[in-house]
Amino acid sequence: MDALIETMSWVIEYPADPLRTFATGDPYVRRAGFGEAGLVTYRIDDGALLVTVADVTWAG
Structure with a gap:
């Protein structure tokens, strides 16, 4: 859960970062x-x- 929180903390700062995110x-x-x-x-x-989470996939 900590990894998801950390990721979303930088996503809200720059949601379209091409170095950290993937286009669809x-x-x-x-x-x-x-x-x-x-x-x-x-x-x-x-x-x-606004950034709205649509789906979370977590294997493990």
């Missing part, structure tokens, strides 16, 4: 890895200054 087919939806086998998918709403 939708320019407002991105993914970020966390821990050894975690993946979080989130939606960026620039107008509302």
